[in-house]
Amino acid sequence: MGRIICAGLGPGDPDLMSLRANRAICGARHVAYFRKAGRAGQARRIVNGMLQEGCTEYAMEYPVTTELAFDSPDYVAALSRFYDEWAARLAVLAQSQEVVVLCEGDPFFYGSFMHLYVRLKDRIPIEVIPGITGMSGCWTATGQPITWGDDILTVLAGTLPEDDLTRQMAAADALVVMKTGRNLPKIRRALTAVGRLDAAWLIERGTMPDQRLARLADLPEGDCPYFAIVLVHGQGRRPEMPL
């Protein structure tokens, strides 16, 4: 009878969600979303004013992990328990109800929902509604195409070792670097090593009202916003332009 719909919310501007995601959210009687403990949550904020009266909300609050390194066994175990518990709760609810899980960006592109999805997909019917990625919101905000012709685009996590970043940055035409924050000095060094720092942009909260755009080279070293994306645009093959 019941099922789960994971609605991709897009890059942040509510107007950029798909018609299908919008319809699912506006009609939902049960809505679940991830957030940090004590925060309103970005996913929930995007749907402000869209939920119908009487809709039940399930805030899935990440375990507090500030004391733990992201790759420590304790952190991994805490996250694993967290996903197990919520998968179990949603499985019970989705026996009889339709539950809409909100997911920023595109659910199958580095989304947290995937951890629930792999736990539930063989037990419960699940529909995933794709969304506009955060990176697409960011490159659209720069007013420049990210890729042309045969450009190679590589998407990297700033958490990768510096050598990997440098090697990948040298081999690609267009670049997206996510998970920046305290990795930004390392990302900056890698871009400098391959001669691409001057072509790099940093975009925070792309498509949102408080969007911030800057050339990375113009920002002070200490400025390390966590939810920012670094972009280098491709300059590939294109038919010649007059003048």
Add this chain to the structure above:
Amino acid sequence: MGRIICAGLGPGDPDLMSLRANRAICGARHVAYFRKAGRAGQARRIVNGMLQEGCTEYAMEYPVTTELAFDSPDYVAALSRFYDEWAARLAVLAQSQEVVVLCEGDPFFYGSFMHLYVRLKDRIPIEVIPGITGMSGCWTATGQPITWGDDILTVLAGTLPEDDLTRQMAAADALVVMKTGRNLPKIRRALTAVGRLDAAWLIERGTMPDQRLARLADLPEGDCPYFAIVLVHGQGRRPEMPL
């Protein structure tokens, strides 16, 4: 007074376009779109039933180029003239009118609109509405996340030399290969060389009613659909699952 709005249509299912793109298209009095000569055109097909009565349509038909190699000077010159001419026509129209240009997928991600955009952006106000990419429609159709944790995603054009494909495929976790068609035998050889053929999917018309999904290794060698995308899913870091 006038301006151009480029509306990203998403991967093909009209229900996956954004609220903003939908509103622009439904309210448009002038709509332009690319298509091959003699074809209805995929962009136009996506908005079937959405255009209001009296809306004027501008079919921008690519010059016929079957006789020319894509990198020949004649082909490049013909395309260049084509973009110049349409840029000039739209510039005149957009002096006084709002013109909505339809664009499959995401306009700034390998989209044809970019060639008009660079010609017009300093002359006419242009708003670009991002869209869900075709590749996102395809990976969502496979029912598997494309990237986890710190996975490196690389997007390649099948038109690249085989050595480049092989080197890039060896260095990335998750892969997207566009522009397949007659390049598919080469793509297949490159995937085989790096031991990833068995993990590769071929998706045609992702999210559309006649969507086709297959493991690349299961398809006969001669099967080379042009508008197909090849995907290899990343298998990156994730919290352990029970059982």
